[in-house]
Amino acid sequence: MFYRGRYMDGGDGREADSKRQRVIDPSPSLYGASPGSSLMYNASPYAYIGQPPPFPVVRLRGLPFDCSESDVSDFFHGLDIVDALFVHKNGRFTGEVFCVLGYPLQVDFALQRNRQNMGRRYIEVFRSNRKEYYKAIANEVSDARGGSPRRSAPRARSYDDGKDSAEHTGVLRLRGLPFSAGKDDVMDFFKDFLLSEDSIHLMVNMEGRPTGEAFVEFGSAEDSKAAMAKDRMTLGSRYIELFPSSLEELDEAVSRGR
The missing domain is CATH 3.30.70.330 (RRM (RNA recognition motif) domain)
Structure with missing residues (x-):
């Protein structure tokens, strides 16, 4: 890439x-x-x-x-x-x-x-x-x-607790993607799950430039919950944050980028 x-x-x-x-x-x-x-x-x-x-x-x-x-x-x-x-x-x-x-x-x-x-x-x-x-x-x-202070700080623990308790709808939001990341990189990141290019939405700003965020639609809520195991794993050397999301949040984000 x-x-x-x-x-x-x-x-x-x-x-x-x-x-x-x-x-x-x-x-x-x-x-x-x-x-x-x-x-x-x-x-x-x-x-x-x-x-x-x-x-x-x-x-x-x-x-x-x-x-x-x-x-x-x-x-x-x-x-x-x-x-x-x-x-x-x-x-x-x-x-x-x-x-x-x-x-x-x-x-x-x-x-x-x-x-x-x-x-x-x-x-x-x-x-x-x-x-x-x-x-x-x-x-x-x-x-x-591994061994990152961000993983053990009390603030990080409460932050993770909020993710764990969030309701899953089959959609995840990704944050921290490299500017150059494409849909193929996201598919490789989630290679254990069946995804298509149409299920991956890379966000851009009003000028059409990547923001480092993306939304991914999984086949089921169970799949998106299982995919949270990839939270803070790396794509390249960038650790990627994952958040439970929804189709409504996805639609709103796409509208903002138009």
């Missing part, structure tokens, strides 16, 4: 954790052409003759703790966002995000957003590299695979 390419900072995408191939090739972003994108953002194929292009990643600091991936996309409106990795510590979002861009030259345009506002918060934007990005990935993968 993810592209693999070679960059100056060493190695290629196959050296990354096998569960997260969040590396990119100089090609269109997961959104296709961004509404505000321009050829001026795109690196010429002759720009790096004799050497591979640098890995196009920046680090953001100071983000609101309730921000989403779509907020990051809006902040970099006009640039091609390949990945937004939210950094956690002790189970909590730190306000930092690593953002992989579609082309190396887009890093310079992203840096021009330094100290611009997201809501009432001004955001710091720094140049980063492959090593820092992969280190952040490794920390997130380790946290998601």
